[in-house]
Amino acid sequence: MSYKLKIKMLGLFLFVFSLSIIFLSFLVIFLGFKINLGGFNISPIFIKIINFGIILVIFGYLAYVGFIIFLSRK
Numbered sequence: 001m002s003y004k005l006k007i008k009m010l011g012l013f014l015f016v017f018s019l020s021i022i023f024l025s026f027l028v029i030f031l032g033f034k035i036n037l038g039g040f041n042i043s044p045i046f047i048k049i050i051n052f053g054i055i056l057v058i059f060g061y062l063a064y065v066g067f068i069i070f071l072s073r074k
Helices: 003-030 043-072
Strands: none
Touching: 003 043
């Protein structure tokens, strides 16, 4: 398998995975969809994990940009 094909497959996987998570989050938040695992409702836990991930990515990116700016000063 060529390198370009692997990158395209990875991109497609990330795209489909992201859309699935967004759709599932939409169902849980706006339509009251319940995710049950062995009689235990994990919907609130799922939403907390998604929110934490979003906050982590945004502020992690901001910290990275700040670090790059700090290092680029002469």
